Amino acid sequence: xxxxxxxxxxxxxxxxxxxxxxxxxxxxEKNTYTTDTLQLSEARYYDKVLGALVGSAIGxxxxxxxxxxxxxxxxxxxxxxxxxxxxxxxxxxxGTWGHNLNAGATTDDTRWKYTMVKYLSENEGNLTADRFAxxxxxxxSTLTRTISDGKKVPDTDFLDTQIEKIDWxxxxxxxxxxxQESPEAYLKAMNRFYGGEMSCAGQLYTPMFGLITETPEAxxxxxxxxxxxxxxxxxxxxxxxxxxxxxxxxxxxxDSIINTTTFVDPLGYQDSRLVGxxxxxxxxxxxxxxxxxKQRSLPDSLTTKDSLLYKIPSGFQGNQKEWMxxxxxxxxxxxxxxxxxxxxxxxxxxLITALKYGEGDFEKTLQFIVNYGRDNDTxxxxxxxxLGAKDGYSRLPVSLRAQAxxxxxxxxxxxxxxxxxxxxxxxxPNSVKP
Numbered sequence: 001x002x003x004x005x006x007x008x009x010x011x012x013x014x015x016x017x018x019x020x021x022x023x024x025x026x027x028x029e030k031n032t033y034t035t036d037t038l039q040l041s042e043a044r045y046y047d048k049v050l051g052a053l054v055g056s057a058i059g060x061x062x063x064x065x066x067x068x069x070x071x072x073x074x075x076x077x078x079x080x081x082x083x084x085x086x087x088x089x090x091x092x093x094x095g096t097w098g099h100n101l102n103a104g105a106t107t108d109d110t111r112w113k114y115t116m117v118k119y120l121s122e123n124e125g126n127l128t129a130d131r132f133a134x135x136x137x138x139x140x141s142t143l144t145r146t147i148s149d150g151k152k153v154p155d156t157d158f159l160d161t162q163i164e165k166i167d168w169x170x171x172x173x174x175x176x177x178x179x180q181e182s183p184e185a186y187l188k189a190m191n192r193f194y195g196g197e198m199s200c201a202g203q204l205y206t207p208m209f210g211l212i213t214e215t216p217e218a219x220x221x222x223x224x225x226x227x228x229x230x231x232x233x234x235x236x237x238x239x240x241x242x243x244x245x246x247x248x249x250x251x252x253x254x255d256s257i258i259n260t261t262t263f264v265d266p267l268g269y270q271d272s273r274l275v276g277x278x279x280x281x282x283x284x285x286x287x288x289x290x291x292x293x294k295q296r297s298l299p300d301s302l303t304t305k306d307s308l309l310y311k312i313p314s315g316f317q318g319n320q321k322e323w324m325x326x327x328x329x330x331x332x333x334x335x336x337x338x339x340x341x342x343x344x345x346x347x348x349x350x351l352i353t354a355l356k357y358g359e360g361d362f363e364k365t366l367q368f369i370v371n372y373g374r375d376n377d378t379x380x381x382x383x384x385x386x387l388g389a390k391d392g393y394s395r396l397p398v399s400l401r402a403q404a405x406x407x408x409x410x411x412x413x414x415x416x417x418x419x420x421x422x423x424x425x426x427x428x429p430n431s432v433k434p
Contacts, residue, residue, distance in 0.1 A: 033263045037214040038249060042428045047392040048249055049211055050420035053113055055362065055388020055396060056207075057404045057416060058084070059380030060109040062370045064096060065089060067107070068341055071330060071373040079314030081370050082363070084403055093167035104407030108168060109204055109381035110414060115139075116208040117419045124426055127209075132226050133176040140166070140173035172201075175229055193229055197340055200347040200378055201229035202238025207385045210245030211423060216264045219246035224267065233278045234344035236269050240279055241351070241382055248389035254360035257386065258283065258352060279348060285336075286353040293328045313371075329357055330372055341374040350379045355386070362387045363397055393420075 040048065064087040066074045078085060084103040087096050094108045123131045143166050147154055154162075171193060178189035193201070206223035213219040223242030227235040243264045247257045261283040269277040298321045302310060312323045333353055338346040350369060358365030365387060369380045393401060408414045 033216045033243075033247075033260065034250065038246070040249065042424065044392070045249075045427060046420055046424040047394050048389050049423050050417060051388035051391055051393040051396055052207075052211060052245065052248075052385045053388070053416045053420055054393055054401050054404050055384035055386075055391075056113055056381045057106050057110045057384070057408055057414075058388075058396070058400050059366050059369070059382070059384030060106040060377050061087070061104045061404060061407070062366055063377030063380045064101075064105055064107055066370065066373060067095065067377045068375060069373045071371060074371055074373050075313040080316040080367070082315055082317065082367050084400065091164070093164055097161075097164055102407055102411055104403045104411070106408060106412055106414070107377055109378055110408065110412070111168075112204040113208060113385075114414050114419060116205045117422055120208070120212060121422055121426060127222060127226070129179070129225050129228055133179040133228060136169065136172050136176040137180065140169050140176075143169065172229060179228055190229065190231070193231075194342075196231075197342075198231045198234045198344050199229070199340075200234070200237075200342050200344045200375070202227040202234065203241050203344065203347055203378065203382055206238045206242045207245040207382060208242075210242040210247075211249070211389065212427065213242075213246055216243040216246045216260060217266050219243045220264050221266055230344065233269070236267070236277070236279050237344050237348045240264065241348075241386070245386050245389050248386045252360070252390060254355055254358075254390075257390070258287065258355055261352070278345070282336075282345060282349045283352045286332075286349055287356050289332045290329060290353060290356040293325050293332075296325075296328075298324055326357070326368065329353060329368070333372060337374065342378065347375060347379050347382070350374065351382055354379070354383055360387070360390065362391060363400075 061084050062081065065085045066078070066081070067089070074081065086103045087101040087105040089096060089100070091097055091099050096105050096107055098105070119132065119135050120127070122135065143162060147159060147162050147166075175186070175189045175193050178185040193199070202223070206226065209223040209226065210216075210219040213222055220239040220243040224235055224239035227238040230238050240261055244257050244260045247260050251257065261277075261280050265277065270280065302320070310320070310324045310327055312320060316323055318326075333350055336346075336349055340346075350372065354365050354368045354372075357368050362384075365383055366380050369383055370376045388396060405416055408416055
């Protein structure tokens with residue numbers, strides 16, 4: 001019996017002996033989306049940074065009067081918007097900080113660009129999530145002290161102004177303070193940020209990181225680290241719009257900018273179990289839909305029913321077939337809309353659809369976005385920053401860029417040229433100033 005057991009063990013060891021194969025196929029190497037670091041002259045860089053800031057402000061201002069509207073309501077009151085309209089609306093913390101402001105007035109989208117320039121300057125070379133949380137908390141703390149310092153009763157108008165500023169930043173401050181406190185406190189605060197919705201929080205400010213980084217991957221990673229207020233795949237989207245903004249500094253090809261979603265994925269979202277990369281799927285659906293719409297054969301004449309459906313709004317400068325195609329694109333977006341207009345996924349889907357539909361044209365793209373409605377000022381601000389970075393200030397529409405600069409400086413208190421210089425001087429610290 002013992003001999004039998006020995007032979008069995010010998011047989012088992014031989015049977016289980018590890019074998020090796022001479023075949024060793026290598027895994028594919030993942031390349032970066034670009035092969036070099038960003039190289040622009042100081043003058044060209046300044047022009048592109050100013051273009052990004054002004055382009056974003058133009059988009060914000062174009063949508064300010066109709067933010068959250070349905071497109072049919074926009075057509076009823078304004079026809080087809082193709083310029084800056086007066087911001088006839090009630091003031092609000094996230095919107096305009098004044099009732100019924102001049103054409104060119106902006107909202108929180110532009111305030112965030114100003115805020116980010118100050119953050120970038122104050123924390124140059126040390127941009128981290130901890131620093132960002134502290135920066136927001138400090139701003140909130142400063143505001144609260146202005147209404148509580150001293151024994152003097154504050155002026156009522158001053159109090160109204162400060163309270164509105166506090167109302168704007170307090171949601172963000174709640175999360176920032178919790179982030180500094182503990183992981184548990186942060187999770188609780190983050191999951192109730194604006195009701196726990198997957199909001200477009202990061203997209204308000206992360207495109208700015210694309211202007212100061214050297215590669216699209218670096219732009220993505222820096223933005224992702226700062227996406228403290230985003231849930232789920234909204235963090236991926238916030239990082240992608242940063243990478244897209246960076247790509248816009250490099251190329252005039254709109255498809256190369258859109259394809260950032262395909263090729264820039266440092267964290268491996270595409271490997272996600274069951275669902276893959278949601279941002280890529282949305283972008284792919286948008287691109288395919290626009291290609292199909294533009295290749296579709298359309299009738300030369302319309303039925304009575306279709307004439308009502310595809311009625312050209314006053315102010316639209318294209319022909320009947322062009323409006324039909326635009327309405328088809330709008331129908332696609334409406335089919336995929338989310339429960340709330342400022343959902344990060346909806347913002348991104350409209351953005352990609354508009355960039356593809358507009359084929360890189362600044363005015364055509366922003367008009368497409370603004371006249372669709374929903375959270376149009378935020379989408380247009382992101383698109384305006386990307387296209388402004390692509391074209392530079394020198395190639396933006398003259399009347400729009402001049403009005404955006406003037407109104408923001410004189411009425412909103414935001415000097416976009418000064419902000420662009422501030423960023424440029426950090427990028428080129430050793431340049432000779434006149």
